[in-house]
Amino acid sequence: MKLCILGGGLAGFSTAAILSKYASDLEIKLIHNPSKQALAVGESTQLPIRKLFEFLEIQESEWMRECDATYKLGVRFQDFNFGTYYFNPFGKSHVDPNEWFIAKDLCNLTPDQSAFFLNPDQASLLHYNKIRDNVTHSYHFNATKLSNYLENFARKNGVEIVKDNYRDAIQDERGTIRTLLCNEGTHYADYFVDCTGFKSLLIGNRMGAEWLSYSETLLNDTVFKAEIPYKNKDTELLNYTDSVALKNGWCFDIPLWTHRSVGYVHSSNFDTSKSIQDEFFKLYGELDYQEIRFKTGRYKEGWINNVIAVGASYGFTEPLEATNISATLHSIFSLAEGLSKRNLRVTQVDRDMYNVRNAETLDKFRFFVEQHYILSLRDDSNYWRYIADDINWNYQTASDLNYQNFLKEVYEKRRYGDEDLSALSVAAGQDFSCLSKDQIANFEFKIDNFYRDVNTHIEHASQEKTSYQYLNQKIYK
Numbered sequence: 001m002k003l004c005i006l007g008g009g010l011a012g013f014s015t016a017a018i019l020s021k022y023a024s025d026l027e028i029k030l031i032h033n034p035s036k037q038a039l040a041v042g043e044s045t046q047l048p049i050r051k052l053f054e055f056l057e058i059q060e061s062e063w064m065r066e067c068d069a070t071y072k073l074g075v076r077f078q079d080f081n082f083g084t085y086y087f088n089p090f091g092k093s094h095v096d097p098n099e100w101f102i103a104k105d106l107c108n109l110t111p112d113q114s115a116f117f118l119n120p121d122q123a124s125l126l127h128y129n130k131i132r133d134n135v136t137h138s139y140h141f142n143a144t145k146l147s148n149y150l151e152n153f154a155r156k157n158g159v160e161i162v163k164d165n166y167r168d169a170i171q172d173e174r175g176t177i178r179t180l181l182c183n184e185g186t187h188y189a190d191y192f193v194d195c196t197g198f199k200s201l202l203i204g205n206r207m208g209a210e211w212l213s214y215s216e217t218l219l220n221d222t223v224f225k226a227e228i229p230y231k232n233k234d235t236e237l238l239n240y241t242d243s244v245a246l247k248n249g250w251c252f253d254i255p256l257w258t259h260r261s262v263g264y265v266h267s268s269n270f271d272t273s274k275s276i277q278d279e280f281f282k283l284y285g286e287l288d289y290q291e292i293r294f295k296t297g298r299y300k301e302g303w304i305n306n307v308i309a310v311g312a313s314y315g316f317t318e319p320l321e322a323t324n325i326s327a328t329l330h331s332i333f334s335l336a337e338g339l340s341k342r343n344l345r346v347t348q349v350d351r352d353m354y355n356v357r358n359a360e361t362l363d364k365f366r367f368f369v370e371q372h373y374i375l376s377l378r379d380d381s382n383y384w385r386y387i388a389d390d391i392n393w394n395y396q397t398a399s400d401l402n403y404q405n406f407l408k409e410v411y412e413k414r415r416y417g418d419e420d421l422s423a424l425s426v427a428a429g430q431d432f433s434c435l436s437k438d439q440i441a442n443f444e445f446k447i448d449n450f451y452r453d454v455n456t457h458i459e460h461a462s463q464e465k466t467s468y469q470y471l472n473q474k475i476y477k
Contacts, residue, residue: 001026001344004187006166006180006202007195008032010325011311013147015193015332016154016161017056022336025344029160031180031187043261044072044241044254044322045138047090048329055333056153064475066149068257069141071239071467074115074126075321077429079245081377086429087115087240088422089122091136097424098415099445101433107447114428116454118421124454124461129238131470140241140254140261162187166196169206176305177206191306193335194313203299203309214296214366217373217391219270219383220249220318221296224280225263226289236260239467243320246279247271247381252319255467257476263289265319270383294318298362303351308335315362320372321422323365330361356398363399367406368423374403375430410434 003019003026005012016030053063063069074089100117103109115123122136131137155161164182169192171177180187194202203209215221230236242253249266264280280289298315302308311328334357338350374393378384393403401423409416415434416424427434465473 001191002189003028003191003193003339004180004189005030005193005195006032007197007313008034008147008151009195009197009311010143010147010150011197011313011328012193012195013150013154014052014328015195015310015335016159017150017157018052018332019336019339020154020157020159021056023340023344026339028154028158029162029187029189030154031162031164031166031182033165034163043143043256044140044252044319046322046326047136047138048326049138051333052329058153061475063146063149064139064141067141067145068259069139069146069475070237070255070257070471071131071135071137072140072241073122073131073135073137073239075241075243076126077243077245077372077426079378080243080250080372080375081111081430082245082380084111084429084431086112086425087123087126088425088429089115089119089126090138091119091122091421093118093421097421097428098434100428101435103445103447103450104428105433105435105437106445107450111429111431115425116457117450118425118428120454120457121461124457125464126240127458128461128464129235129240129467130461130464131239131467132464137239140256142256142258166201169202171206174305175207177202177307191308191339194307194309195311197312198295198316200299200309200313202307203302203304203313207304207307209299209301209304209309212297212300214298214317217370217393217395218296218318218366219267219387220265221293222268223263223265223292223294223319224277224289225261225292226284226287228260228262228284228287230259234466234468237466237468237471241322244283245376245378246283248276248279248383250320251280251283257471263319267383270381270386296366298359300359301351301355302331302358303335303338303354308354310335314358317362317365317369320369321365323369327358327362327365331358334358359398361399363397364401367397367399367401367403370403371406371423371426372430375427375432377430 005015074087076087078085097118100114164184166182168181169177170179177192237255244251248271251264254261262284266276296316296318302314310331317323334354338354373387379388
């Protein structure tokens, strides 16, 4: 059985690497044009990225040095409510997270203290930019270098890598693609995986899948992306992604080993390009930058006949919270399961399973990202006023994590869902309580115990190595 992947980048080479290990009976070919640079916005990740390396049995010491990688313990958000900041730490809470809202009102705590209530150990490490062994983490990395690393992994695992330029596809009377026509030859396969990014050359252009846009609620469509050299690596190489809201979107600051990767993710529809550029320069100074346009949404179906879309060719939210690499990996492992469940024999139930799972996943990520905007109090620009007053958040979705259920959780159950601490961290950090004031009077909270516990964690964290020191000793020695 032959499978052909069209497109390289992180989506293409991750697919090749995973499938080459997952399905040994599958003959895999990957076609890409190295002169066409893949989209590389996703240099920050969530915890699911660890599944990639665990499955491929690649140790941190083997790949991180090759990819300018650093550790990420969470995310810092600033000015999503103007003049405030908070951390969203990775890891689980050991208390009832919803009790934060009671404690906050009883003891006049501030949103920036929420992370210390929910996860004091991780929050203390984030606060001091420290790292220790066995801490919950994901990674920052150079996406292009990781793509190259996975390309070599896939090639050693038997994947045929072909440098060629796609021109067209030949379909039979049922619409099934039989052959890809490229500049240097034709390529036959039983399955074709579309990893061509936003162009969606197979699933969109050839298979005619229906596009479902997210742009009515996720307004951003452009990134100004640049690199900044370190001045003081020990203090500037952070253990988190920094996200700072501005008047037309938000900026990311991602610490790689060799430099800081910064960018302004924004909407081009509410202000002039010059004004947006001035905002960017005011935060980071004047610098050369790359402008990247993107679209948010997904296809109604990601697997049609023998064509499967993975990565941005299937769908994309936006860079906030770095959910898109997680969605890509979810698609790849869903595909691997669908192909291997019955020894590479696939019927409509396998395609439907892939489509339902991935629609639900990306729609879930969509609403998680939207929560950062829904709960914002900013009204200092046309962009933020439109978000606050004019967006209809009540749309049709494939996910149970949606606006209607969010409202019901708050006004009926008076709590947030327990499954995702990250969503609760956003609500806590942006000061949106699930409780009314009359519900907190009889709750006993000992503020002295809270501060004592936090101070203990802070004291321990302060004695650990900085992110730079830890990486220099463990990875880059």
